[in-house]
Amino acid sequence: MATKIIAHRGASSKYPENTMFAYKQALKDGADAIELDIHLSRDKIPVVIHDETVDRTTDGYGFVKDYSVSELKKLSAGHWKGWKFRKAEIPTLEEVLEWIQPTPLHLVIELKNNLFPYKGMEEIMLELIDKYRMMERTIFSSFNHDSLLKIKRLNHNAETAPLYSKPIPDPVRYARSISASGLHPYYRITTEQLVRTLHKNGLKIRPYTVNSPHFMAILFRWGVDAVITDEPAQAAKLRKIKMK
Ligand code: G3P
Ligand code: MG
Numbered sequence: 001m002a003t004k005i006i007a008h009r010g011a012s013s014k015y016p017e018n019t020m021f022a023y024k025q026a027l028k029d030g031a032d033a034i035e036l037d038i039h040l041s042r043d044k045i046p047v048v049i050h051d052e053t054v055d056r057t058t059d060g061y062g063f064v065k066d067y068s069v070s071e072l073k074k075l076s077a078g079h080w081k082g083w084k085f086r087k088a089e090i091p092t093l094e095e096v097l098e099w100i101q102p103t104p105l106h107l108v109i110e111l112k113n114n115l116f117p118y119k120g121m122e123e124i125m126l127e128l129i130d131k132y133r134m135m136e137r138t139i140f141s142s143f144n145h146d147s148l149l150k151i152k153r154l155n156h157n158a159e160t161a162p163l164y165s166k167p168i169p170d171p172v173r174y175a176r177s178i179s180a181s182g183l184h185p186y187y188r189i190t191t192e193q194l195v196r197t198l199h200k201n202g203l204k205i206r207p208y209t210v211n212s213p214h215f216m217a218i219l220f221r222w223g224v225d226a227v228i229t230d231e232p233a234q235a236a237k238l239r240k241i242k243m244k
Pocket of ligand 1: 008035037050110141163184208209228
């Protein structure tokens with residue numbers, strides 16, 4: 001199976017991350033999936049933005065959790081990346097689902113609930129996934145592994161994969177202990193041995209976030225299931241060359 005390409009926050013190197021600009025570009029670039037990050041607004045709507053605050057990627061300031069969706073919608077989520085993106089809004093998860101549903105893209109949803117627990121986030125999110133019939137095309141990931149276990153308990157068909165940045169002693173046992181079907185390690189701690197061990201045990205591996213062609217080529221050679229990258233166009237080009 002060829003390695004899949006997951007566009008990290010969309011085609012985020014040149015387009016404003018986690019906006020429709022970046023997702024639409026990822027589709028054009030040949031990505032197989034997009035990765036996005038979710039938080040809950042004050043009115044408990046899942047919204048797509050990376051940080052806990054709106055400071056870095058919008059023209060506002062303060063915590064996402066303190067804004068209602070209609071207040072968040074008034075902010076520009078693209079201006080920081082260039083004038084031509086000034087009309088970009090913070091998408092709701094529902095808006096992205098509506099857009100992605102008729103495309104062939106798969107989805108990786110990262111729950112950003114490791115700092116603020118966002119009570120009820122898993123239930124609210126799963127309801128939307130069901131509404132748009134996206135369960136079979138979605139992987140749930142998070143640095144909050146408890147939340148992934150909760151998702152699995154709420155819906156045993158949900159596919160989960162924990163994110164981690166430091167080597168763990170027995171990755172197979174760990175993945176099984178939280179009923180995950182794969183692991184999403186930081187790419188610099190990914191080894192060929194790890195890829196082999198996980199595959200031998202029926203587990204997937206999708207390292208993040210790899211942008212250098214050098215490391216991408218190595219991961220393609222090792223046969224990882226997917227790479228998570230800010231540069232989907234470059235990854236698609238490289239994959240084509242490797243497959244020749
Ligand atoms: O899904 C991998 C990656 O998104 C994890 O880190 O901080 O970019 O959300 P971060
Ligand atoms: Mg993420």
